[in-house]
Amino acid sequence: MTRKFLLLSLLFSVLLLNFSGLSFAAGKEAEEGKEDPTGFIMHHIKDSHEWHFFNVGHTHITLALPVITYSSDRGLEFFTSSDFQNPETHKFGKEFAHEGIYIDDHDHLGRVDGGSIIDFSITKNVAMLFVVIAFVLYFSVSAAGHYRKHGAVAPKGAASFVEPIVIFVRDEIALKAIGPKHMKFVPYLLTLFFFIWTGNLLGLLPGAANLTGNIAVTFTLAMITFVIVNVNGNKEYWKHVFATPGVPAALLPIIVVVEFIGLFTKPFALMVRLFVAITAGHIVILAFIALVFIFESYSIGVLSTVMVTFINMIELLVATIQAYVFTLFSAMYIGGAVAEHHHDDHH
Amino acid sequence: MDLIIPSAGLIFWQLFGFLALLFLLVKFAWKPMLATLAEREASIDGALKAAEAARSEMANLKAENEKLLQEARLERDVILKKAQEASVKMIEDAKTEATKQGAQLIETAKAVIETEKKAALTEVKNQVALLTLDVTEKLLRKKLSDDKAQVELVDQFIKDLKLN
Numbered sequence: 425m426t427r428k429f430l431l432l433s434l435l436f437s438v439l440l441l442n443f444s445g446l447s448f449a450a451g452k453e454a455e456e457g458k459e460d461p462t463g464f465i466m467h468h469i470k471d472s473h474e475w476h477f478f479n480v481g482h483t484h485i486t487l488a489l490p491v492i493t494y495s496s497d498r499g500l501e502f503f504t505s506s507d508f509q510n511p512e513t514h515k516f517g518k519e520f521a522h523e524g525i526y527i528d529d530h531d532h533l534g535r536v537d538g539g540s541i542i543d544f545s546i547t548k549n550v551a552m553l554f555v556v557i558a559f560v561l562y563f564s565v566s567a568a569g570h571y572r573k574h575g576a577v578a579p580k581g582a583a584s585f586v587e588p589i590v591i592f593v594r595d596e597i598a599l600k601a602i603g604p605k606h607m608k609f610v611p612y613l614l615t616l617f618f619f620i621w622t623g624n625l626l627g628l629l630p631g632a633a634n635l636t637g638n639i640a641v642t643f644t645l646a647m648i649t650f651v652i653v654n655v656n657g658n659k660e661y662w663k664h665v666f667a668t669p670g671v672p673a674a675l676l677p678i679i680v681v682v683e684f685i686g687l688f689t690k691p692f693a694l695m696v697r698l699f700v701a702i703t704a705g706h707i708v709i710l711a712f713i714a715l716v717f718i719f720e721s722y723s724i725g726v727l728s729t730v731m732v733t734f735i736n737m738i739e740l741l742v743a744t745i746q747a748y749v750f751t752l753f754s755a756m757y758i759g760g761a762v763a764e765h766h767h768d769d770h771h
Numbered sequence: 772m773d774l775i776i777p778s779a780g781l782i783f784w785q786l787f788g789f790l791a792l793l794f795l796l797v798k799f800a801w802k803p804m805l806a807t808l809a810e811r812e813a814s815i816d817g818a819l820k821a822a823e824a825a826r827s828e829m830a831n832l833k834a835e836n837e838k839l840l841q842e843a844r845l846e847r848d849v850i851l852k853k854a855q856e857a858s859v860k861m862i863e864d865a866k867t868e869a870t871k872q873g874a875q876l877i878e879t880a881k882a883v884i885e886t887e888k889k890a891a892l893t894e895v896k897n898q899v900a901l902l903t904l905d906v907t908e909k910l911l912r913k914k915l916s917d918d919k920a921q922v923e924l925v926d927q928f929i930k931d932l933k934l935n
Contacts, residue, residue, distance in 0.1 A: 470774055471781060492780075530773075543780040550784040557792045564800035572803055576811035590804060611801040615793045640777035644785040703774075 461714035469634045469706045471549045472531050473516065474505040477631040484514045489551055492544040493525060493533065501525075505545075549641065552633035556623045564618060593617055593751065601755035605762050609755065612652060616645065617751040624702060624743030628736065636746075637702030639695070646691035649754040654687070657761040690757050694750060701746045705739045 467476075475487035491503040507522040509515060516527040524536045533543040546554075567586035570579060579587040593614050598606040623636035635641055663669065665683045668676065712728040712735065906928055 466774070471778065543778065544783060545780055546784070547778075547781065549781055550788075553784060553788045557788050560792060561795060561800075564796055564804075568800040568804045571807040576807050576814060586804075587808070590801075591808065594805070594808075607805070610805060611797040612793065614801050615789075615796050618796075619789060619792060638777075638781065639775055640781035641785045643777045644782050644789065648786075648789065 461711070461718060464714060465707055465710040468710055469637060469703055470531070471547045471633070471638060471640075473508070473527050473533070473545055473547055474514065475548045475551060475633070476514065482512075486514055487551070489548065490546045491525075491527075491533070492546065493541050494544055495535070495539060495541040497539065498541075500544075548633045549635050549638050552623075552626070552635040553641070556619065556626055556635060559626065560615075560618045560622050589617070590614060597748075597752050597755045601752065602759040603763055606755075609652070609656075609758050613751050613755055616649075616754060617747050620645070620698065620750050621744060621747035624747060625740070627702065627706070628739055628743065634703065634706050637699060637706055639699050642695045642699040645698070645750070646695035649694060649757060650688075650691040652754075653690075653757045653761045656758065658764070660764065661761045690753075694753055697753075698746055698750050701742055705735070705742055709735050709739065 473491060474489055477485045477487070479485065488504045488506040491505055491508065493501050493503075495501075501523075503522060503525070505527070508520050508525070508527040510517070510520060515529065516531060517529050518526045518534075518536075520526065521536050525533065525541065526536060527533050533541065533545065535541050563582050564586060567579075567582040570581060570583035571577075574580075594606070594610050597617075598610045598613050602609055620636055623641075626632050627634050627636055665687065666680055668679045668683060671679050709732055712731045715728045716725045910925060910928075
């Protein structure tokens with residue numbers, strides 16, 4: 425298993441190096457020898473209205489994605505990303521406006537007349553989101569299918585892969601962090617873990633989008649946890665926030681403010697942790713690849729390939745650890761909200 | 772697109788997509804899977820408990836058998852002892868009886884002999900008396916015929932007597 429992971433990681437890193445190299449080389453060419461590693465890295469970790477894989481010579485290999493917009497006066501409108509770009513260089517810009525709508529060179533959507541418009545486009549990350557959802561759905565439902573077909577027997581196939589994780593999340597995360605009421609939250613925690621884990625791993629593939637390293641995604645996940653925590657908060661939980669026991673009356677105004685802010689810092693920490701861990705990993709890998717084109721040296725090429733492979737292996741670990749940590753902390757916050765605990769334990 | 776400012780469109784799709792995924796997975800994967808796992812764990816637990824119960828029952832049974840065997844052994848010993856005692860007593864009794872009967876027989880025999888002896892003596896006495904009577908009669912007869920002959924006869928008889 426470990427050897428397979430290592431081999432895959434090596435393969436991925438080599439592919440990533442090749443594809444990124446191609447696209448970067450083409451980008452460099454387009455800018456006539458002027459190198460911009462920051463732009464190259466940012467282009468890879470940010471969202472975009474089209475899915476750019478790599479370049480072969482002057483040809484951009486991309487997937488045009490649907491652009492969906494809503495504005496109060498024009499209603500819902502559908503375009504494709506290729507409507508808004510130069511067909512040769514695939515560059516977005518205000519000069520390529522289409523039906524009064526443009527996508528600028530920072531990939532922001534806007535209206536030529538300056539009116540307000542909401543962007544519901546299937547961007548690269550949204551498309552990636554669908555891929556991740558399809559992946560998770562496929563292996564989870566086929567794992568469950570094993571039990572549906574064979575009843576309560578030993579796991580086989582997809583089930584033998586999914587089952588240990590399910591048991592781990594149920595017994596090691598949910599039960600330990602939440603306590604006796606854990607079964608209600610296990611399905612959410614399982615979905616969270618598998619979604620983040622799959623997103624992290626698929627995000628490491630060359631040409632894939634940085635889904636779980638996108639702030640909007642981690643924000644949404646953290647908000648869902650926030651809602652679940654506070655909807656399930658029991659009397660003791662709210663008492664702890666608004667009338668913290670064991671605190672002198674004079675200090676209570678300060679403590680209540682601190683506790684109230686604490687409600688929001690927990691999901692904020694969840695959001696930032698996943699975003700930073702995944703984005704930082706991508707930046708490090710891309711930075712090592714960028715070194716090759718900055719120094720234009722074979723020895724640096726070999727060295728950075730070795731480093732990229734090494735970082736990729738670490739990223740495989742980080743992908744799992746971050747999924748675990750996000751799930752664990754969500755479970756702990758839920759546990760804090762539903763537990764019939766004694767406050768003495770915490771002070 | 773910005774790095775640290777969440778975009779509304781992606782939040783919308785992420786929320787929609789994740790909630791859809793959550794719904795589908797809960798319905799088609801986690802609920803059946805968790806139920807099956809719980810069922811399987813319960814059945815494994817039950818099987819283990821049943822095995823444990825069977826083992827303890829087996830041990831009980833073995834102990835009981837051992838106890839029964841022990842009791843049987845004790846009983847056998849008791850029976851054997853009793854039988855031995857009975858046989859010894861029987862032999863003893865038989866010996867006593869035999870001795871007693873022998874003594875009785877000897878007693879009876881002695882009595883019979885005594886009786887016979889007395890009878891024989893009586894007979895002898897009677898015979899002697901008869902003989903004496905005969906002799907006396909003969910003597911008397913002889914005396915009646917001839918004194919001399921009488922004397923001779925007496926002598927003769929005396930001689931005979933002495934000879935006898």
